[in-house]
Amino acid sequence: MNSEFDYVVVGGGTAGAIVARRLAELRAGTVCLVEAGPSDEGDQRVLVLRDCDLLLGSDLDYCYKVAPQERSNSDIVHNRARVLGGCSSHNAAACFRPPSFDLRRWVELGAQGWGPEDCEPFVKRVFERLNMEYPEPANRCDLAFLEAAQQAGFPLRLFGRDEVTGDCVGWFLLHKRGRLRTSSSTAYLHPLGQLPPDLRVCTGVRALRIVFDESRGAKGVETTDGMFGVRRELIVSCGAIDSPRLLLLSGVGPADQLRAVGVTPMADLPGVGQHLLDHPETVVNWESAQPVPSDSSQFWQCGLFSRTRAHHAVPDLEAVFTTSPYDELTKRRGFPTVEPGAGFAFAPHVTRSKVEGRVALRSGNADDAPWIDPRYYSDDGEDEATLIAGIRVARHLAEMPALKPWVRRELSPGASLRSDFELGEYVRSTTNTSHHLSGTCAMGAVCDRQSVVDDELRVHGVGNLRIVDASVFPSDVGVNPVVTVMMIAEKAAWHIGRPVSRSNRAQVAATD
Numbered sequence: 001m002n003s004e005f006d007y008v009v010v011g012g013g014t015a016g017a018i019v020a021r022r023l024a025e026l027r028a029g030t031v032c033l034v035e036a037g038p039s040d041e042g043d044q045r046v047l048v049l050r051d052c053d054l055l056l057g058s059d060l061d062y063c064y065k066v067a068p069q070e071r072s073n074s075d076i077v078h079n080r081a082r083v084l085g086g087c088s089s090h091n092a093a094a095c096f097r098p099p100s101f102d103l104r105r106w107v108e109l110g111a112q113g114w115g116p117e118d119c120e121p122f123v124k125r126v127f128e129r130l131n132m133e134y135p136e137p138a139n140r141c142d143l144a145f146l147e148a149a150q151q152a153g154f155p156l157r158l159f160g161r162d163e164v165t166g167d168c169v170g171w172f173l174l175h176k177r178g179r180l181r182t183s184s185s186t187a188y189l190h191p192l193g194q195l196p197p198d199l200r201v202c203t204g205v206r207a208l209r210i211v212f213d214e215s216r217g218a219k220g221v222e223t224t225d226g227m228f229g230v231r232r233e234l235i236v237s238c239g240a241i242d243s244p245r246l247l248l249l250s251g252v253g254p255a256d257q258l259r260a261v262g263v264t265p266m267a268d269l270p271g272v273g274q275h276l277l278d279h280p281e282t283v284v285n286w287e288s289a290q291p292v293p294s295d296s297s298q299f300w301q302c303g304l305f306s307r308t309r310a311h312h313a314v315p316d317l318e319a320v321f322t323t324s325p326y327d328e329l330t331k332r333r334g335f336p337t338v339e340p341g342a343g344f345a346f347a348p349h350v351t352r353s354k355v356e357g358r359v360a361l362r363s364g365n366a367d368d369a370p371w372i373d374p375r376y377y378s379d380d381g382e383d384e385a386t387l388i389a390g391i392r393v394a395r396h397l398a399e400m401p402a403l404k405p406w407v408r409r410e411l412s413p414g415a416s417l418r419s420d421f422e423l424g425e426y427v428r429s430t431t432n433t434s435h436h437l438s439g440t441c442a443m444g445a446v447c448d449r450q451s452v453v454d455d456e457l458r459v460h461g462v463g464n465l466r467i468v469d470a471s472v473f474p475s476d477v478g479v480n481p482v483v484t485v486m487m488i489a490e491k492a493a494w495h496i497g498r499p500v501s502r503s504n505r506a507q508v509a510a511t512d
C-alpha cells in the first residue's frame with residue numbers, strides 16, 4: 001500500500017492502540033495504526049488470560065535474547081508480544097497506579113507536566129476504559145501466602161486502587177473480564193469492524209525505516225507493505241526495544257555507533273537505545289506438602305512489597321507469589337523441580353535498579369535481531385543484596401503458621417545455601433527479567449544530551465515525530481508498568497490532538 005494519512009501510529013501495542021483510538025475520537029484527522037503482528041480479535045490463545053504463559057516463546061513473541069552478560073546468566077529471553085494490543089495482550093495483567101514518588105522524580109529529571117496531579121486525569125481515563133477485576137479469593141495456597149505475610153507484619157492492601165507506598169501484601173487487580181483478558185486492543189479497538197471512520201488498522205505490516213524530508217521532518221514510514229505517508233505526524237509506539245531500534249535504523253541515534261554499523265546518521269541523538277531499565281528477578285521454589293489447587297486467573301495473582309533497607313522511602317522489592325513452579329532457569333542450573341500442582345514459588349524483583357543497559361543495532365539490516373545488553377548486576381552490589389533480602393523474606397514467610405503446612409522442602413535455592421556469597425551466586429546464575437523494560441528513548445529537557453523526547457514526547461532534533469510507549473520513562477516506576485504506559489498514551493493523545501498542539505519545527509530550528 002502507498003497511501004497518506006494525517007497521523008500514522010507505528011506499533012499497535014499497549015500504547016499505540018490507545019493513541020490511535022483517542023486521536024480518531026478527537027477528530028484530529030485520518031489515523032492509520034500499523035502493527036507488525038496479527039489481530040488478537042477472536043484469538044483464544046491471547047484472550048483467555050489463564051493461558052498467558054503459553055504465549056511466551058510462541059509465534060506471537062519476538063523472543064529477544066540478551067547479549068552475553070558479565071555478571072549474570074546469559075540465558076534470559078525478553079518476551080515481547082507481536083500481536084495487536086502488544087504486551088497488554090501477552091502479560092500477566094497486574095495493574096498498579098503509577099507511584100507519585102516516581103512521577104515526582106520524572107519532573108526532577110526534566111519531564112515538566114508529568115507530576116502526579118498532571119497524570120492523574122489520564123490514569124483515571126485508563127481505569128474508566130479498561131475493565132479490571134480482582135481474582136476470586138479462592139485458591140487455598142494463595143490464601144495461605146496472604147495470611148502468612150500478614151502474620152509476618154505485612155498489611156493487606158487493595159493493589160491497583162491504593163497506591164503502594166510501604167510494606168504491604170495483596171491480590172493483584174487484573175485487566176480482565178471474567179476469564180477473558182482485557183487489553184488496549186480489546187478496550188480501545190474492538191470490535192475491529194466498527195472502528196471510527198477516520199481510523200484504519202493495518203496488521204501484519206512491519207515498519208522498516210522512517211523517511212525524512214530535507215528539513216528533517218518525518219514524512220512517512222517504509223514498511224513491508226510499501227510507504228505510509230504522514231501529513232502531520234508519525235508516532236512510534238513499538239516498545240522499549242523496537243522503538244529505539246526503528247529510530248536507529250532510520251539514522252536517529254548516536255552518530256558514531258550508527259556509522260559503525262553502516263547507517264548514515266540523520267540526527268545525532270546519543271540517548272537513543274541507552275538507559276535501558278528493567279526489574280531483575282530471582283525466585284524461591286518450594287515442593288508442596290499438599291496438592292496445590294489449580295483455580296487461578298493466571299497463576300500469578302498476589303504479591304507483596306517490602307522496604308529491605310530502612311533508608312528507602314518506598315519499597316525497593318516487589319515479589320509475586322505463584323501457585324506453580326517457576327523453574328525455567330533454575331532447572332537449567334540443575335536445581336530440582338516438581339510438576340505443576342506439586343509446587344509453588346515466590347519471585348522477588350528489584351523495583352528501582354540503578355543499572356542502565358543498552359539497545360543497539362548489530363547491523364543496518366532491519367531483519368537482524370537487535371543487540372540487547374541489560375548489564376544486570378553492573379551496579380555496586382545493591383541489586384544482588386536486595387534480591388538476597390527477598391530470598392530471606394520468602395524463607396521467613398515459609399516459617400509462618402499459615403504457610404508452613406504447605407512446605408515440604410525448598411527446591412531452589414535450597415536450604416543448604418545460606419550465606420550472602422552462596423545466595424548471591426544463586427541470584428546471578430538463575431536471574432530472570434520481570435519483563436518490565438523501559439527508558440530507551442527517555443523523556444527530558446532538550447539540553448539533556450541523554451534525553452530523546454521532550455515533555456510532549458516529540459523527538460529532539462527532528463520534526464513531526466513522537467515516541468509514545470514504555471521507552472520514554474525518564475526513570476523506572478517501582479510497580480508493574482502497564483497502567484503507566486497506558487496513562488502515557490492517553491496523555492500523549494491529548495497533547496497531539498488538542499487544537500493548540502504545536503509542531504516541533506521551531507524546536508528543530510533552535511537545536512540546529
Ligand SMILES: Cc1cc2nc3c(=O)[nH]c(=O)nc-3n(C[C@H](O)[C@H](O)[C@H](O)COP(=O)(O)OP(=O)(O)OC[C@H]3O[C@@H](n4cnc5c(N)ncnc54)[C@H](O)[C@@H]3O)c2cc1C
Pocket residue numbers: 010011012013014015016034035036037056079080081082083084085086087088090091092093094095096205206207208237238239240242246434435436437468469470471479480481482483485
Ligand atoms: C510476559 C510479560 C508479562 C508482563 N506482565 C505484566 C503485568 O502483569 N503487569 C504490568 O503492569 N506489566 C506487565 N508486563 C509489562 C507491560 O505489559 C509492558 O511494559 C507494556 O505492555 C509495554 O507497552 P508498550 O506500548 O511500550 O509496548 P508493546 O505493548 O510491546 O507494544 C509494541 C508493539 O509494537 C509492535 N511493533 C514492534 N516493532 C514494530 C515494527 N517495526 N513495525 C510495526 N509494529 C511493530 C509490536 O508487535 C507490539 O504490538 C509484562 C510484560 C511481559 C512481556
